Amino acid sequence: MMEQKILPEAPVQIEMSNVDKRFGNNVTAVQGMSLQIREGEFVSFLGPSGCGKSTALKMISGLLSVSSGAISVNGHPAGQSIDGSDVGYVFQEATLMPWATVFDNVYLPLKLQGLSRKEAGPRVREALDMVGLAKFSASYPRQLSGGMKMRVSIARAMVTKPKLLLMDEPFAALDEMTRFKLNNDVLDLWKSQGLTVIFVTHSVFESVYLSSRVIVMAARPGRVVHDIPLPGGYPRTGEYRTTAEYAETCRLVSNALEGTMDNVDINH
Numbered sequence: 001m002m003e004q005k006i007l008p009e010a011p012v013q014i015e016m017s018n019v020d021k022r023f024g025n026n027v028t029a030v031q032g033m034s035l036q037i038r039e040g041e042f043v044s045f046l047g048p049s050g051c052g053k054s055t056a057l058k059m060i061s062g063l064l065s066v067s068s069g070a071i072s073v074n075g076h077p078a079g080q081s082i083d084g085s086d087v088g089y090v091f092q093e094a095t096l097m098p099w100a101t102v103f104d105n106v107y108l109p110l111k112l113q114g115l116s117r118k119e120a121g122p123r124v125r126e127a128l129d130m131v132g133l134a135k136f137s138a139s140y141p142r143q144l145s146g147g148m149k150m151r152v153s154i155a156r157a158m159v160t161k162p163k164l165l166l167m168d169e170p171f172a173a174l175d176e177m178t179r180f181k182l183n184n185d186v187l188d189l190w191k192s193q194g195l196t197v198i199f200v201t202h203s204v205f206e207s208v209y210l211s212s213r214v215i216v217m218a219a220r221p222g223r224v225v226h227d228i229p230l231p232g233g234y235p236r237t238g239e240y241r242t243t244a245e246y247a248e249t250c251r252l253v254s255n256a257l258e259g260t261m262d263n264v265d266i267n268h
């Protein structure tokens with residue numbers, strides 16, 4: 001298998017400059033976040049509940065506006081690309097339409113772009129193929145397992161062929177074996193589609209398995225406290241989970257994360 005390397009000189013795809021997000025209830029969800037992410041990176045946002053991971057991801061996608069500072073994505077201010085199709089977003093829940101087939105759920109973003117079912121057909125089938133669900137096109141969400149629903153959600157995010165895939169704790173609700181399998185599938189997608197991925201997670205183990213770089217965040221106010229490039233090369237398979245390098249990297253990242261919890265009160 002080919003090794004995937006992220007070249008340090010790859011172009012910057014996402015630039016966050018001194019970004020703050022304040023909500024009306026006097027919560028500073030994100031403070032002073034500055035970050036550059038290059039094409040082809042696999043970056044995890046890791047941190048305790050409430051440290052602003054999801055808020056940061058939503059601002060990068062354009063779902064939320066910044067209170068101050070600036071974010072540029074693929075050369076445009078966040079959320080202002082020409083048709084929005086260059087960013088794919090996967091939520092924690094699969095958020096499928098229960099009354100629609102797998103095909104129609106994946107077709108939705110193309111429908112919103114004005115493509116007919118017939119025109120969209122080959123792209124929907126290609127996206128379902130990518131996640132191994134080609135045979136389930138006519139099924140309904142209620143007929144699928146949790147892992148399969150999440151695959152449909154990933155296919156829906158990939159159907160517009162985005163350059164950037166944003167994933168907000170997508171596998172938190174799944175059992176461990178399913179999560180491991182989907183972790184490998186996401187790595188395969190990342191490599192085969194030449195994606196940049198930002199992956200929000202609570203899990204040190206998941207972030208170290210997947211990422212080329214981990215951004216550790218702390219709460220109150222939400223902010224970046226560590227930016228850790230990871231040593232492990234790719235491809236990573238299940239065996240990587242048993243290596244000394246993986247254990248050592250998990251320890252390093254875990255220590256960085258623990259350092260953010262010093263001031264956490266127990267009311268949280």
Ligand SMILES: Nc1ncnc2c1ncn2[C@@H]1O[C@H](COP(=O)(O)OP(=O)(O)OP(=O)(O)O)[C@@H](O)[C@H]1O
Binds near residue numbers: 023050
């Ligand atoms: N729409 C909102 N209105 C008001 N406060 C919000 C809103 N969204 C988030 N917050 C607050 O902003 C802070 C950061 O929230 P965010 O969801 O980004 O954290 P997180 O790190 O993703 O947490 P979790 O891991 O629990 O999802 C929290 O204190 C949260 O309560």
